[in-house]
Amino acid sequence: MQIFRQSRRALQLQRHLLRYDFHRGHGFRYASLLHQEGYIGGKWVSALSGKTFAVTNPCNGKVIGHVPDMDEADTKTAIDSAYEAFQSWQRTTAKERSILLRKWYNLMEENKEDLALILTAEAGKPLAESRGEIGYGSSFIEWFAEEGRRIYGEVVPSPASSKEIILIREPIGVVSLITPWNFPNAMITRKAGAALASGCTCVIKPAEDTPLSALAIADLAEKAGLPPGVVNVVTASRSNTPAVGNVLCTSPKVAGVSFTGSSAVGKHLYRLCSSGIKKIGLELGGNAPFIVFDSADLNKAVDGFMISKFRNGGQTCISSNRIYAQSGIYEKFVAACKEAISKRLVMGDGLNKDVNVGPIINQSQIDKVEGIVNDSVKLGAEVLMGGKRHELGGLFYEPTILTNVSSEMPCVKEEIFGPVAAIQKFESEEEVLKKANACQHGLAGYFFSQDYSQVWRVARRLEVGMIGINDGLISAVEAAFGGIKESGIGREGSRHGVDDYTHIKYLCMGGIN
Template sequence: MDKLLYINGEWTGNNLEKIKVLNPADGDLVGTVASAGKEETRAAIESAHEAFGPWAKLTAYDRAAYLDKLYDLMIEQKEEIAELMTREMGKPMKESLGEVQYAASFIKWFAEEGKRVYGRTIPASAENKRMQVLKQPVGVVAAITPWNFPAAMITRKLGPALAAGCPIIIKPPKETPLTAIKLVELCEEAGFPKGVVSLLTGSSSLIAGELMESDIVKKITFTGSTEVGKMLIEQSAKTVKNVSMELGGHAPSIVLEDADLEKTVKGIIASKFRNAGQTCICINRVYVHEKIYDEFTKKLVEETSRLKVGNGLEEGTDIGPIINRDGYEKIKKHVDNAVEKGAECLLGGKGQDEGNACFFEPTVLKDVNHDMLIMNEETFGPVIPVQKITSDEEGIKLANSSPFGLAAYIYTESMSRGTHLVEGLNYGVIGWNDGVPSAAQAPFGGLKESGIGREGGTEGMEAYLETKYVSIVI
């Protein structure tokens, strides 16, 4: 399966170097993609620039019609998209199908939200004045997306950008470009005008360098590591670009003694082991009140032990492969370091290195502390470290000790104590008795070093709009 670049409504790049895309579950070749350079990136920027004026002038209803068609195509072909996603990324098919549905929900939501972009009239300061506020599209957008959610992290940016009137250039990661290409094929099938949607695969440094240098590209939206995000923010200063950054996390979960244990364990497992723990908002640290500590860990181990590790294409698989060897080695390092420093491994703790593929057992660690790497760094793997706490305040203090502030979770049946925790936690997304809080209609983003701006909800639409104030003397 050889796939090309999509620039100005044409598939191009036959003459370019090709990059192999391998299945992380077995090392098999899934396909190849063209490797774009500076010239191709400049061509995509120019075509997006040409498309901006006509696309922005369409009515919100006209733009919504294109998005509605894209949504229908995604739902019609969800099995095909999901299988492709599993083959190039490794997540179980049931999760891939869920992601396609989730990804499509952003297209549906923003098709409608684009019709609700309102300006306003301000009471004037003089009889002969009229004061207005207009909302207009920011301009050409470049989206740089991660490998762990190959569809949803694109549509969460694509939907609002297109609904607002902005052409978009998509740069997917080298690990999972094929899902992105499939989505752009559906954009072509939906009839989007030339230049409105572009796709560039290849070297991140070459492509991102051109995007950041260009004064035509008015906005960068990025999901990925804090380290790379900081570099992009620094580079964006040269042309004062509008930026949206969804960066790293290290999500804590606080479990109080009045928590419903069945609900709690179910929620924590749903969060932690989704995508083999390779998500930016999965629970990375669990703080449990001493009164239920032993009971909680026992139930957690019982439920976790039922999870099946394997190829995502095999029926019954709960946890697929680790995306690459670097990710596998980091997980192993975190577990080994915790055990060496006194943590007790109640379940798992071992990896399966099969040469062309790496898997890691679902793992539960008891009696961890903040001297261990796993409580200070994002693991990005199927490991749950559990630490005992004696009070609500201790839980808040430990949870807030990280420089990251993307997502946090709390488990309590007390409205007053839960409210106290929510208000005390410095995180942009909080799940209260909910391990899966994300939704297209809700704002998503972090505090501190976890990012800038929000995606999803009405806030996600605002991220692609400029505010223009007009004062008129009549």
């Protein structure tokens, strides 16, 4: 009966999405990727309360499905399942885990178009960007399928001839993965790939705006042969999310927490985890400086600006937020940016061929973007273009350039998370570095310069965890992703991605003759 109910509900969800997709020439191959149940202990389940909440398409506001509104009781069940699975999963070999992760990756590649369609339907991303995210997301599973076989220990020279010192890495246990809506596929795979490769099991809490992508990922994990309980997905509405998060951070069966989201929420989760001294990884808010020096290649600077500012409609944690152009290039740069926005950006439904900017994710977020712009204008900022909601209505906001900007304005002090660029003029390298570093966040930064000496000086002094130098697209599975200051703790991706999911055990072998 449970299997029949799941199949019927998946088909119902598919019909919702097909009404949205088929007239544009898109369609789903597999109804099984579309789930309206949570995934706990290898089973597709409803909330114990029976409650659900709606998932809507931000492009048009239409409901595309309903998923379980799970609470503390459901979350504890998921943690229990992960804890039980960990007892055997931690004893699998690195090669065995690698084979399963490779199968998972292969399935993601085989189903990448369906995954992209689901992502566009629930997140509003242009389909080309969704395809890019799916490729980026699956690459983490591929990477950690390989990297998991290289989690090495150490043999340390002993101070005594009668002893040998060996350090080995072991999985920490059950981990809670709390992920955001702006990259609902890649933020899960970046965490889960590292956790599973290390020998941990996980409970995934996706953002309430984008749970369907998480459930599709879990479906493919199941098809790949990952044992029951190794991957679990708990879906919860905005009202239930705080209670679910509390359990995910305080349960004695949870050994670690990885969270991507705002700094305010990250601080709260950090406090919760402190009660159990849990291992924690935080990838938090950013307010990235984007600096264009007089020596910059103007075309490259504009290209970097466009990708770093308007990818995902500006809704990325590493979006360029505070734009600085040196006085000698300022006028040309501003004019070129305005022209590029006018010619290159097309807003609308993400499934339409030429669209490359979608809607803001939800009402509260577009209200925030609008408030930041309006409050900055009241303080003297000038709107060069945009500055209001788009004629498409709903959650669309016009690509915007603000000039005559000062450091006291909200568009500089706050992370905008929308298609708004606030551009300031500066005179000297020393001046712009002081402005760029006068921020409590330190996730990413960008600068453009053809002066070799300046490149090294600025790269050393810019207080961020990641820097794009003459490049506006810096994310890569091979690179260590993360920030400093209030932008987080730890690194994701790269060989360092397993650090949050392992601990070092010291073996002292004595009595050696």
